Amino acid sequence: MTAYTTRSAGFARKAVGRIAAWFLLPLLLVLLWWASSLSSGNYYMTPPNEIATTFGEVWTAEAVSTDVLPSVARLLSGFAIAAVLGTVLGMALGLSPRLRALTEPVLEFFRAIPPPVLVPLLMLLIGVNTSMKLAVIISGCVWPILLNTIEGVRAVDPVLTDTCRCYGIRGRRWLTTLVLRSASPQIMAGLRQGLSIAIILMVISEMFASNSGLGYAIQEFQRSFAIPEMWTGIVLLGLLGVVLSVLFGLVERRVLAWYHGMRAAHRAG
Numbered sequence: 001m002t003a004y005t006t007r008s009a010g011f012a013r014k015a016v017g018r019i020a021a022w023f024l025l026p027l028l029l030v031l032l033w034w035a036s037s038l039s040s041g042n043y044y045m046t047p048p049n050e051i052a053t054t055f056g057e058v059w060t061a062e063a064v065s066t067d068v069l070p071s072v073a074r075l076l077s078g079f080a081i082a083a084v085l086g087t088v089l090g091m092a093l094g095l096s097p098r099l100r101a102l103t104e105p106v107l108e109f110f111r112a113i114p115p116p117v118l119v120p121l122l123m124l125l126i127g128v129n130t131s132m133k134l135a136v137i138i139s140g141c142v143w144p145i146l147l148n149t150i151e152g153v154r155a156v157d158p159v160l161t162d163t164c165r166c167y168g169i170r171g172r173r174w175l176t177t178l179v180l181r182s183a184s185p186q187i188m189a190g191l192r193q194g195l196s197i198a199i200i201l202m203v204i205s206e207m208f209a210s211n212s213g214l215g216y217a218i219q220e221f222q223r224s225f226a227i228p229e230m231w232t233g234i235v236l237l238g239l240l241g242v243v244l245s246v247l248f249g250l251v252e253r254r255v256l257a258w259y260h261g262m263r264a265a266h267r268a269g
Contacts, residue, residue: 046228054228059236071202071214078137079198083191086142090149115140115201119208136205141194148190152183185259188252195248199241
């Protein structure tokens with residue numbers, strides 16, 4: 001009973017420590033912003049209490065359904081398409097040195113083009129619609145996924161490859177058991193980078209000739225000098241990024257549970 005109580009107290013202390021670590025820095029930043037806004041008297045540095053009050057007034061259920069949910073849907077759709085394209089093409093290029101050498105100049109050319117530059121071109125080619133916004137998101141966040149997948153596939157242990165060949169593991173089973181599993185840590189790293197880029201490009205795509213979305217709302221507030229309302233949109237965008245990062249972290253820990261377990265065992269040994 002004493003050991004159980006001690007263990008429970010240890011878990012509780014760890015939980016409190018993690019919660020404190022999560023909220024300590026944000027709290028300090030809010031206090032710093034508050035002090036700066038009160039001392040400067042700058043109209044554009046809205047105090048946090050005014051932002052908090054305005055937040056509930058601006059982001060009602062109607063505003064969320066009109067601007068936030070469509071933005072999140074486009075973000076997740078573009079990211080999902082980029083994830084599939086980047087992973088499939090990355091595995092193909094990683095497994096074929098000839099194909100990789102053939103496509104490398106073209107890939108380097110398109111990778112060097114900043115996605116925001118493509119927005120006017122995509123507007124002319126596709127039009128101002130959801131497809132254009134998805135194309136902007138895909139054109140940017142596919143690259144970290146693709147490149148990390150290629151490097152992950154190329155780094156597969158040749159000893160494990162020979163072992164699979166000796167045991168007759170080929171085809172789809174070899175692809176999923178060895179290649180995809182070995183490359184999954186780098187694939188997940190590419191997906192995390194791609195998710196961050198997708199959030200940025202989602203906002204950028206909605207600032208060009210759009211009539212809805214989170215990026216559109218922030219830009220409209222800025223144009224009409226509704227500064228507290230503009231700050232609420234920025235705060236909401238940051239909160240959206242935090243939520244997506246936490247959810248991705250949960251998925252990542254589940255997918256890479258074998259990898260983290262193997263590293264922990266290696267360190268213990």
